[in-house]
Amino acid sequence: MMNTILQHKSIRKYKxxxxxxQLLAKILNAGIRASTTGNMQVxxxxxxxxxxxxxxxxxxxxxxxxxxxxxxxxxxxxxxxRFNKWCVQRKAVPGYDNFLSFFTAAIDTLLVAQNVALxxxxxxxxxxYLGTTTYMAESIIEILKLPKFxxxxxxxxxxxPDENPPLTDRLxxxxxxxxxxxxxxxxxxxxxxxxxxxxxxQTQELLKINETETLAQIFTEKRYTKKDNIAxxxxxxxxxxxxxxxxxx
Amino acid sequence: MMNTILQHKSIRKYKxxxxxxQLLAKILNAGIRASTTGNMQVxxxxxxxxxxxxxxxxxxxxxxxxxxxxxxxxxxxxxxxRFNKWCVQRKAVPGYDNFLSFFTAAIDTLLVAQNVALxxxxxxxxxxYLGTTTYMAESIIEILKLPKFxxxxxxxxxxxPDENPPLTDRLxxxxxxxxxxxxxxxxxxxxxxxxxxxxxxQTQELLKINETETLAQIFTEKRYTKKDNIAxxxxxxxxxxxxxxxxxx
Numbered sequence: 363m364m365n366t367i368l369q370h371k372s373i374r375k376y377k378x379x380x381x382x383x384q385l386l387a388k389i390l391n392a393g394i395r396a397s398t399t400g401n402m403q404v405x406x407x408x409x410x411x412x413x414x415x416x417x418x419x420x421x422x423x424x425x426x427x428x429x430x431x432x433x434x435x436x437x438x439x440x441x442x443x444r445f446n447k448w449c450v451q452r453k454a455v456p457g458y459d460n461f462l463s464f465f466t467a468a469i470d471t472l473l474v475a476q477n478v479a480l481x482x483x484x485x486x487x488x489x490x491y492l493g494t495t496t497y498m499a500e501s502i503i504e505i506l507k508l509p510k511f512x513x514x515x516x517x518x519x520x521x522x523p524d525e526n527p528p529l530t531d532r533l534x535x536x537x538x539x540x541x542x543x544x545x546x547x548x549x550x551x552x553x554x555x556x557x558x559x560x561x562x563x564q565t566q567e568l569l570k571i572n573e574t575e576t577l578a579q580i581f582t583e584k585r586y587t588k589k590d591n592i593a594x595x596x597x598x599x600x601x602x603x604x605x606x607x608x609x610x611x
Numbered sequence: 612m613m614n615t616i617l618q619h620k621s622i623r624k625y626k627x628x629x630x631x632x633q634l635l636a637k638i639l640n641a642g643i644r645a646s647t648t649g650n651m652q653v654x655x656x657x658x659x660x661x662x663x664x665x666x667x668x669x670x671x672x673x674x675x676x677x678x679x680x681x682x683x684x685x686x687x688x689x690x691x692x693r694f695n696k697w698c699v700q701r702k703a704v705p706g707y708d709n710f711l712s713f714f715t716a717a718i719d720t721l722l723v724a725q726n727v728a729l730x731x732x733x734x735x736x737x738x739x740y741l742g743t744t745t746y747m748a749e750s751i752i753e754i755l756k757l758p759k760f761x762x763x764x765x766x767x768x769x770x771x772p773d774e775n776p777p778l779t780d781r782l783x784x785x786x787x788x789x790x791x792x793x794x795x796x797x798x799x800x801x802x803x804x805x806x807x808x809x810x811x812x813q814t815q816e817l818l819k820i821n822e823t824e825t826l827a828q829i830f831t832e833k834r835y836t837k838k839d840n841i842a843x844x845x846x847x848x849x850x851x852x853x854x855x856x857x858x859x860x
Contacts, residue, residue: 363612363614363615363729363730363733364637364641364730364733364734365612366612367641367644367645367726367729367730368640368641368644370644370645370646372646387784388613390784390788391617391784392613392616392617394781394782394784394787395616395617395619395778395781396616396619396725397619397621397728397739397740399740399742400742400830400834400835401779401780401781402830402835403781403782403787405787406787406788406789406793407787407788407789408788408789408790408791408792408793409788409789409790409791410790410791410792411790411791412791415791415792439793441787443795443796444786444787444796444801444804445830447796447801448801448804448805448827449827449830449831451798451801451802451827452825452826452827452828453824453825453827453828454825454827454828454830454831454832455831455837456831456837457831457835457836457837457838457840457841458835458837458840460837460840460841460844461844461847461848462745462746462840462841462843462844462847463835463840463844465717465745465847466742466745468714468717469721469742469745469764469765472718472721472722472725473721473724473725473728473740475722476645476721476722476725476726477616477725477729479646479722480612480616480726480729481612481613481616484612484613485613490646491646491648491722493648493649493715493718496711496714496715496718497711505792506789506792506793507792507793508793509793509795512793515718516718529644530650531650532643532644532650532652533643533652535636535639535640535643537693538643538652538654538655538656538690538693539639539655539656539657539658540655540656540657540658540755541657541658541659541660542657542658542659542660542661542664543657543659543664543754543755543756544655544657544688544755544756544757544758544761546692546758547692547693547696549700552693552696552697552700553700555693555697556697556701575702576701576702576703577701578697578698578700578701578702578703579701579702579703581649581651581694581698581703582698582703582704582705582706583703585649586649586651586706586707586712587706588704588705588706588707588709589706591706591707591709591711591712592706592709592711592859592860594711595709595710595711595712595859596859598710598711598714599710599859610841610844610845610848611841
């Protein structure tokens, strides 16, 4: 268990081997053992394997190669649709068309996703999370035909690894853990937190390629710009509203 | 690994034994191996053990007993504060004061939380998630002194189990998994999804205690009411705004 967790690396190159239905079921069954609010299980998992669907998902996910290459794409969705239908069929009036319910469902969804990721890795498969899911939620809703009260939250590509990248660096544990209450960061604390990352050879390489002075500038100017973040914020809030989760009164 | 995942049960009664700092560090180190958007690690973990802090957290978390009883409370927070400070110190202008950034950080946070939960369980500890974290975010921010750009997303109680409850039921896997695209639920699909849960002896018991006709009514009328959901939706959105994450323009 610990070993699986400690050896995690995102896999972006996959062998052409299929993942058997039996193995997939085993992994998904492990996934749904995750904790869930009030045991409501307010999520759904969409398994996409067909070339035609994968092609569309690939386009939605900024044409990242692994979406086409991985034999299985798993889209994890916050889902109150099933629960609401059950309520209505059982003479109960659901009150889950609000932001809290969306966020509760998103929490459920992400715990399942991480269970699936670890279960897959423990079975020798590789995974990669796609952050583009929230950016492109509207397109994904259309491609996967998600009804009202269903919002895609994250995506995993899944398959047999065809690469073995090194572990990714992490900040020192002491820089992300606080004891009793939050101790805000001094200038020196920030320097300590990021010094190892900034000194890595690949960071030096990135600075050369991007012609920037600091690594932080690569994040703010290239990877996660304010302009994109604002556009995607608007799009995501619009999707949450459109899918029925912003009737907060 | 699979065994740890399949054996998960929420633990609400704990022995008085402490969790050693060494074991805690081991578990948290495993936690931060989780995937994180662009390797930004936009989360923080607050470890609370002191009686005084736990007492306040207990009150915030609806006075659930396990918050007092568990030797360790872990509050997992979406955190762009550290990253923003780094940007500013490195001549970069952060653009992370928007909803997308909050949600990205929440995703990061929840993947770490689930890694920590599984790592803890694989080491013989028990955990329980506290859904009250988002309901009571404002109080928790005050108790844990969370600065701007930090929002509590979920909480784990942690300690040595003093109970061994049975596994919780889950919906049939086929009821939460869709192939290729979402297949909406017919009345019959809903009946199939919930029939096992509805037939459980503990469900019959709940109906008697609550004097309701259906299990769904216990959710809508007692556990997760529209009134509460709306109040907590407003509170949560206010917190997200107050912590600096709704400047979407």
